[in-house]
Amino acid sequence: MSGVNLNKVVKSYGDLEIIHGIDLEVHDGEFLVLVGPSGCGKSTLLRMIAGLEEITDGTISIGDRIVNDVPAAQRNLSMVFQSYALYPHMTVRKNLAFGLGNLKMPKAEIAKRVAEAAKILQIEELLERKPRQLSGGQKQRVAIGRSIVREPELFLFDEPLSNLDAELRVQMRVELAGLYQRLGTTMIYVTHDQIEAMTLATRIVVLQAGRVEQVGTPFNLYNYPQNKFVATFIGSPKMNMIEGKVNNKGLDLPDFGQISLPATAPKSGAIHFGIRPEQFTIVKSGSAEGDATSTGEITLIEYLGSELFLYITLPSGHIVLVQASSQTQYKTGEQLTLSLTAKNAHYFGEDDLRIPLYDEKK
């Protein structure tokens, strides 16, 4: 058993509480990603699991064992740091073997494990080099190697890819996913990059200001965000938010006008109407579909090859982001009619929580 259980975990520095009682269960063999904006406490939470930060209140258990007072070395976990934290004065081989030597493991066993890890990560020819002679990607491999030789119950990653260039990041992401499939060990991974989160995770935990906003599979977070924060945080580019007013005929949206709502909808107040860029339809002349339409002017075009994003300024001045086919030609300044379908959208109440209007029908 190597699941991790957080029970009402609190962290404060003096009077300043930065983690506000987090409950979280990490299943055995799961790849859990903690994601959130800078300063949301995700790294602190990881460091508390690692044993590098003390826990102010609550309990953390790894497997069946409460580890609040267990030193980091005895938690049977390993961690990959954002800065890699390789020992600069040791060769790659010594870097890999250092932790095993501290465990008083026999020399032959250490040599065997180092050789295995080097083979998995293809760093065999680097073993006699010092860290300063390695490129960023190679350092990253060594850092990962240092954690797999330990054969821990739990892997922790603290933004391990953020120092790599874009191409290498994608490559290492794929390798990490492969490593996870191969080892099947529980992994907890911190990142602020939601693409990393979406591609790697079995489940994602979205954190904000020391609180868990939502836990779920990438599919669930994208399609059923539980609040406005998660809705706009997950998904790139961001979900469009339009402030609508509920009246007796349904929902009144600026620019788009009236749409009807099911009977379960609130009868008054404001609703944040969220719609992702790919959920708009661009209306060709004559063929009006969808529940509401509006015409606006293209102010900016982002061409990405496989897809295209249009920034469209609607009559009210509100700018919406629309995904379009990259095979069609658009010009800035062009007028374009957009239509939207009510059941594809996300609805959030005045308290920013999701109103599940159409969830069962999707």
Place this chain on the structure above:
Amino acid sequence: MTDLSIQEASDIARSYRIIRDKRKRRATITKHLFLAICSLVMVYPLIWMIVSSVKPDNEIFGNISLWPSEFIWQNYPDGWEGLFLSFTVFYKNSIIVTVLAVIGNTLSCSFAAYAFARLEFKGKNIFFALMMMTLMIPYHVVLIPQYLLFLKIGWVNTFLPLIVPRFLAGDAFFIFLMVQFFRQLPRDLDEAAMIDGCSPFKIYWAVILPLSLPALATTAIFTFIWTWEDFLGPLIYLNDIRDYTVPLALRNFISQDSVSMFGQLFAMSILSIVPIFIFFIFFQKFIIRGIATSGLK
């Protein structure tokens, strides 16, 4: 409108270039001349001492010329055996005191510095402030209380007062130097080592110390120089000529009631510089090498 041919234009350019080069050369010569004179002023006492060590005694203060009328190389062997005891004894004493002081200072100061830089304990800031305050107290102020203390425990007339304090992290200057150095080492390394199963001592020993060679080398060099040429400490605590260190022994060449042997004094002074010179040459490369050890991103 005048048109220049290519030939004329290149001639003008060349003459400008020649003038510019000439000016540059003159500036370089002036600069080097100035620096040479300055360094001559700086090393003159050393040159004077070297020359005096091979001059006949009556020429040292009597003759203005640097060049000796005859070279008395005999000053060296005579000086070595010139006192009541051979310089072999004084060198042995100096080496014992200095080597132990260097070991003691580098170990104990780095130990204390590690605690200040990395560990959390009650009263850390107060202790640090107290330590820094000792930097501001002149040595001569604590001299007498310290002497009385060592007299009471019966250490006067032994090497202990010169050695034991070095093992107790008594040198705030070096502690401060190393605290600053340790603080700029990334904490991620400590944490990685912690996860790799290191105790705080093991982190200090296996991670921090090997990465701090520049600070350790600086401490070792300065401790060596300051201890080797220390005159006041040995003068106060060592009374028996058999315990004398080299600087104390040198003083014995100057005698109040008989003829001072200045030639031999300078010969031995020259020899007393040699260990410092060798030690510096050997350790200064660590200062340079340490700078290139950053293994992070």
